[in-house]
Structures are given as C-alpha cells and as structure tokens.
Amino acid sequence: MTTKEKEGLSAPKLQLKLLVDQHSNRVLFAEAGKEALDFLLGLLRIPLGLVVHLLTEEQIPGSFTSIYSSIQNLDESYLMLSDRDVLLKPRLPTVSLPLLEPDSPALATPPPKRYYRCSGTVHTCRGNPLYMTDVGGMPCPNCRQPMGTEMNFLEKPKVNSGKSGYVKGPITYLVMDDLSMMPMSTISAIALLKKFQLKDLSMLCEMTVEFGRKESLELLKASLQSKTVLTDVFVSEPLVDIDRLQTT
Numbered sequence: 001m002t003t004k005e006k007e008g009l010s011a012p013k014l015q016l017k018l019l020v021d022q023h024s025n026r027v028l029f030a031e032a033g034k035e036a037l038d039f040l041l042g043l044l045r046i047p048l049g050l051v052v053h054l055l056t057e058e059q060i061p062g063s064f065t066s067i068y069s070s071i072q073n074l075d076e077s078y079l080m081l082s083d084r085d086v087l088l089k090p091r092l093p094t095v096s097l098p099l100l101e102p103d104s105p106a107l108a109t110p111p112p113k114r115y116y117r118c119s120g121t122v123h124t125c126r127g128n129p130l131y132m133t134d135v136g137g138m139p140c141p142n143c144r145q146p147m148g149t150e151m152n153f154l155e156k157p158k159v160n161s162g163k164s165g166y167v168k169g170p171i172t173y174l175v176m177d178d179l180s181m182m183p184m185s186t187i188s189a190i191a192l193l194k195k196f197q198l199k200d201l202s203m204l205c206e207m208t209v210e211f212g213r214k215e216s217l218e219l220l221k222a223s224l225q226s227k228t229v230l231t232d233v234f235v236s237e238p239l240v241d242i243d244r245l246q247t248t
C-alpha cells in the first residue's frame with residue numbers, strides 16, 4: 001500500500017446521493033451538500049502542476065506531463081528556482097480541498113514572515129521609523145544601523161471565521177453527470193426526470209456514495225476526460241462500497 005492510499009483511509013469523506021438509471025447504467029444526477037459542492041468547485045483552483053503530480057502520466061490529456069518531466073530533469077545549474085517543488089508540487093491556494101492536499105511535509109504552510117525596523121538610536125529612526133524589512137540585520141537606509149528590532153505584524157481580522165468554501169449551506173444542490181451544478185428544488189428534479197424521457201421509473205435507484213482521497217483523484221481524472229464523470233467514477237467501475245438506501 002502506498003503512502004497516498006494509507007492517507008486516503010484517514011482522509012475526511014464527502015457524500016453524494018446518486019439517482020441511477022439501472023437500465024442504462026448511468027447516473028442521472030446527484031444530490032450534494034455544501035461540502036461536496038465546495039470540493040467540486042475547488043477543482044477549478046488546482047494548479048496544473050499539482051494535477052500532474054497527483055495523477056499518473058496516462059491520466060493526463062495533452063502535453064503537460066512533458067512540461068513536468070522537463071523541469072524534473074533540468075540540471076540545477078540552469079535553474080533560478082531554489083526549490084523546484086514550487087512547480088512540481090504547487091500548494092493548493094485554498095484549504096477547502098483537504099482530500100487533494102499535497103502529501104509532502106515540505107509543502108506545509110510556511111511559518112509567518114517576520115518584519116524588522118531599525119534598531120538605531122538616531123531620533124528619526126527611533127521615534128518615527130520609515131523603513132521596514134523582512135531581512136533582519138539589513139542596514140537602515142537612513143542611519144546605516146542594522147534593522148533588527150522585530151515588529152508585530154497585524155493581519156487582517158478574519159471575518160466570519162468558521163465559514164469557508166464557495167457556496168452557502170445548508171442547501172441541497174443538484175450535480176449533473178457532467179458536473180454542472182445548480183441549487184436543488186423539487187420542480188427542477190421533476191423537470192429533469194421528464195427531460196431524461198425515462199420509460200421505466202422502476203429502474204431508478206437511489207444510492208448514497210462516499211468519497212475520500214482515492215475517489216477524489218478519480219473524480220479529478222474523469223473531469224479532465226469525460227462528460228459522464230459520476231457514472232464513470234461511481235457506476236461503471238464502482239470503487240467504493242455503495243449503500244443502496246432504497247429502490248424506487
């Protein structure tokens with residue numbers, strides 16, 4: 001078992017309720033809560049370098065793997081980068097995709113920056129310092145004394161702490177097989193059933209599926225290649241134990 005698979009076991013899981021037509025073996029649509037919506041919308045924020053890092057070469061359409069292996073193989077003497085992982089394992093710009101967080105400890109959140117002002121005793125510097133630096137000990141442009149007095153950085157107060165993600169909850173959303181999404185309402189579900197022109201409603205089956213890291217990677221992969229993502233991941237080759245809640 002790889003490290004990634006081990007992590008997948010402990011990663012948080014998200015839930016989707018699928019309406020499946022057993023006749024055609026396809027997902028008609030899914031009901032999803034805020035957490036699942038946030039995950040799917042968050043896919044838009046994944047840097048391409050991380051997509052290549054997370055998926056295998058065969059799973060990525062186009063030529064990005066060539067760009068990726070080029071920087072992987074380029075001799076250090078050509079690089080201006082001190083750490084090529086900036087390109088090879090870019091960090092997610094958001095914390096709302098914990099299922100796809102890179103696994104390297106080197107990619108953990110960097111410590112907050114430290115800022116310094118002049119330590120000199122010249123009146124203009126002591127009473128009213130004009131300069132600030134993040135390089136401790138740099139000579140002060142005003143009096144040439146080292147800038148070594150640490151300052152306290154005030155961050156923007158976090159409003160609405162505890163609220164994160166992209167869409168509001170608790171609302172149920174409708175996710176189509178091609179991952180288009182909209183708020184759910186009884187009317188739209190009925191309209192959808194009409195649109196699918198189902199002849200045999202007895203073949204409809206409701207399933208609740210959970211997805212963790214492994215299925216998230218499958219979703220990411222399928223979303224790059226397919227318009228029937230939910231069917232591909234959860235019905236065609238089921239990856240997870242599917243709880244059949246009820247058959248309608």
Ligand SMILES: [Zn+2]
Nearest residue numbers: 118125140143
């Ligand atoms: Zn100074």
